[in-house]
Amino acid sequence: MLLTVLDYAGIAVFAATGALAASRKQLDLIGFLFFAAVTGLGGGTLRDLVLGLSPVFWVADPTHIIVCVLIGLFLFFTAHRVESRYRLLIWLDAVGLAAYSVLGAAKGLAATGSPTIAIIMGALTATFGGIMRDLIAHEPSVLLRPEIYITAALAGACGFTAGQALGMPAYASSACGVVIAFALRGGAIHYGWTLPRYKPRPGRNPEDSLKKRER
Amino acid sequence: MLLTVLDYAGIAVFAATGALAASRKQLDLIGFLFFAAVTGLGGGTLRDLVLGLSPVFWVADPTHIIVCVLIGLFLFFTAHRVESRYRLLIWLDAVGLAAYSVLGAAKGLAATGSPTIAIIMGALTATFGGIMRDLIAHEPSVLLRPEIYITAALAGACGFTAGQALGMPAYASSACGVVIAFALRGGAIHYGWTLPRYKPRPGRNPEDSLKKRER
Amino acid sequence: MLLTVLDYAGIAVFAATGALAASRKQLDLIGFLFFAAVTGLGGGTLRDLVLGLSPVFWVADPTHIIVCVLIGLFLFFTAHRVESRYRLLIWLDAVGLAAYSVLGAAKGLAATGSPTIAIIMGALTATFGGIMRDLIAHEPSVLLRPEIYITAALAGACGFTAGQALGMPAYASSACGVVIAFALRGGAIHYGWTLPRYKPRPGRNPEDSLKKRER
Numbered sequence: 001m002l003l004t005v006l007d008y009a010g011i012a013v014f015a016a017t018g019a020l021a022a023s024r025k026q027l028d029l030i031g032f033l034f035f036a037a038v039t040g041l042g043g044g045t046l047r048d049l050v051l052g053l054s055p056v057f058w059v060a061d062p063t064h065i066i067v068c069v070l071i072g073l074f075l076f077f078t079a080h081r082v083e084s085r086y087r088l089l090i091w092l093d094a095v096g097l098a099a100y101s102v103l104g105a106a107k108g109l110a111a112t113g114s115p116t117i118a119i120i121m122g123a124l125t126a127t128f129g130g131i132m133r134d135l136i137a138h139e140p141s142v143l144l145r146p147e148i149y150i151t152a153a154l155a156g157a158c159g160f161t162a163g164q165a166l167g168m169p170a171y172a173s174s175a176c177g178v179v180i181a182f183a184l185r186g187g188a189i190h191y192g193w194t195l196p197r198y199k200p201r202p203g204r205n206p207e208d209s210l211k212k213r214e215r
Numbered sequence: 216m217l218l219t220v221l222d223y224a225g226i227a228v229f230a231a232t233g234a235l236a237a238s239r240k241q242l243d244l245i246g247f248l249f250f251a252a253v254t255g256l257g258g259g260t261l262r263d264l265v266l267g268l269s270p271v272f273w274v275a276d277p278t279h280i281i282v283c284v285l286i287g288l289f290l291f292f293t294a295h296r297v298e299s300r301y302r303l304l305i306w307l308d309a310v311g312l313a314a315y316s317v318l319g320a321a322k323g324l325a326a327t328g329s330p331t332i333a334i335i336m337g338a339l340t341a342t343f344g345g346i347m348r349d350l351i352a353h354e355p356s357v358l359l360r361p362e363i364y365i366t367a368a369l370a371g372a373c374g375f376t377a378g379q380a381l382g383m384p385a386y387a388s389s390a391c392g393v394v395i396a397f398a399l400r401g402g403a404i405h406y407g408w409t410l411p412r413y414k415p416r417p418g419r420n421p422e423d424s425l426k427k428r429e430r
Numbered sequence: 431m432l433l434t435v436l437d438y439a440g441i442a443v444f445a446a447t448g449a450l451a452a453s454r455k456q457l458d459l460i461g462f463l464f465f466a467a468v469t470g471l472g473g474g475t476l477r478d479l480v481l482g483l484s485p486v487f488w489v490a491d492p493t494h495i496i497v498c499v500l501i502g503l504f505l506f507f508t509a510h511r512v513e514s515r516y517r518l519l520i521w522l523d524a525v526g527l528a529a530y531s532v533l534g535a536a537k538g539l540a541a542t543g544s545p546t547i548a549i550i551m552g553a554l555t556a557t558f559g560g561i562m563r564d565l566i567a568h569e570p571s572v573l574l575r576p577e578i579y580i581t582a583a584l585a586g587a588c589g590f591t592a593g594q595a596l597g598m599p600a601y602a603s604s605a606c607g608v609v610i611a612f613a614l615r616g617g618a619i620h621y622g623w624t625l626p627r628y629k630p631r632p633g634r635n636p637e638d639s640l641k642k643r644e645r
Binding site: 045079 | 264265266267269326327329331332335346350355356358359361363365366369409410411412413414415
């Protein structure tokens with residue numbers, strides 16, 4: 001039951017981010033539905049394929065598609081009322097990331113029993129829909145931005161998996177994972193949290209070398 | 216038999232659009248074969264993966280690959296004779312879209328019995344090869360252009376699925392779906408048919424707001 | 431045993447090219463791990479999905495993921511010591527291409543018995559990780575560059591498959607395939623080997639036509 005809630009919550013908010021991306025591209029209604037479906041269902045589709053669960057979840061139960069269609073339809077007529085569509089997209093994406101990191105980890109753990117696979121599946125489910133959305137919309141991938149993103153999904157999946165390993169009840173480890181992932185990603189959006197980035201060696205810059213020689 | 220014809224027709228024309236994309240990028244022969252194969256086989260590959268049909272169709276019967284190779288080879292030596300390669304690409308893509316929307320719907324219906332899944336599979340099979348072609352060729356996706364595209368594939372798949380639900384014989388519902396999809400997409404190419412696009416709220420444009428204030 | 435060596439060698443060097451791409455984008459540690467995993471595991475993942483081997487190899491044995499994590503970690507702290515990261519990336523990519531073209535062909539041959547499928551699987555396994563790396567990093571795909579690339583993978587897979595068909599022992603046909611693929615790709619990098627590219631019809635260029643008329 002809890003996982004079903006996370007499932008539909010994740011699909012709905014990711015579908016909404018897809019529809020908002022379509023609104024930024026000024027697409028037609030079918031474009032809204034397409035982006036809603038790709039973003040809402042993409043992560044879970046790759047997860048099921050890779051785990052060998054066949055057919056994938058939305059073929060087994062088309063309700064998921066109907067959720068994407070309703071969300072796309074709703075936003076086609078209401079997206080213009082939102083003050084900052086990009087800001088809404090980013091925050092909904094954070095909610096979806098939190099829900100899917102736990103859901104993916106739960107499905108990975110159920111299918112394989114391996115904590116490593118559970119954590120990877122959490123991160124993969126939470127990020128792949130957004131990657132596809134940005135690729136097809138020709139926007140720079142959210143992965144290349146400096147703020148914490150995959151890290152939040154990994155942390156949420158770790159939180160859930162650790163909770164399960166410690167014998168916590170499912171709702172507690174799920175809540176634990178969702179809170180960790182959302183707190184990290186939300187903090188990254190609001191406060192600009194980043195991890196230390198790779199910096200090329202000082203002096204690698206050709207102009208710097210030139211200046212040194214001139215001295 | 217009929218589905219086999221649609222299958223090879225779809226592969227051949229999508230492979231041709233891939234080869235024409237390769238000619239626009241001035242690739243070598245292997246580049247032509249690669250783009251022909253990705254575009255010709257991409258949609259059906261995703262369809263089979265998602266439906267859990269394993270292995271995918273072209274692994275089960277490599278004839279499909281040979282068709283792509285022959286088409287790529289042929290166009291490597293003849294594409295320069297075409298007056299407008301882009302126009303040819305767009306029209307062949309319309310033929311492939313019509314054939315694959317029905318074929319995908321037929322495969323989806325056979326595998327699951329669900330009309331919803333049949334329609335989605337029609338649209339997915341008809342569009343994914345072209346999406347991959349545009350992504351890898353670094354060209355703006357055909358999905359982001361204003362003319363009707365996915366809508367035509369959905370309509371063709373609906374036509375076929377409705378025909379089947381009404382108990383029409385397979386060749387009649389197939390013809391029905393192919394004609395609907397091609398008529399819609401062809402009209403979109405020739406007359407520039409579009410669906411109403413999403414428009415941001417009037418007055419959202421900063422310049423407009425400025426003008427209002429000046430009055 | 432031999433295939434296991436090729437497997438880990440391919441993963442390690444492709445993971446390294448992914449990490450080097452991450453260093454060029456100045457990502458954080460998790461970005462390094464993500465690109466290492468996508469590039470190292472991408473080709474084999476598509477291969478297993480298409481062949482219907484389920485679950486895919488790295489779900490069945492997470493050691494592969496650990497290799498990617500270690501490589502990504504190592505390069506995060508050492509990539510700045512490399513004089514030309516792009517040159518290293520290109521050469522490691524050539525090693526991975528050679529290893530994966532043979533490994534993919536071996537897996538394709540074992541799963542289907544078809545030489546055609548074996549050769550396609552060799553090329554697909556060797557190239558798909560790099561395609562994903564370039565797509566997600568928003569860099570022009572290695573496929574669109576003029577030098578021989580897919581051709582080398584195809585030739586390596588052909589070499590291995592021919593060796594097996596001739597009854598050569600596995601290590602001999604593997605060595606044969608690896609040497610052919612690496613020699614071709616290495617020559618392409620060092621000497622700029624290319625296949626003849628498609629050239630549009632002379633006189634298609636509008637300026638040329640103009641000049642002719644002026645005479």
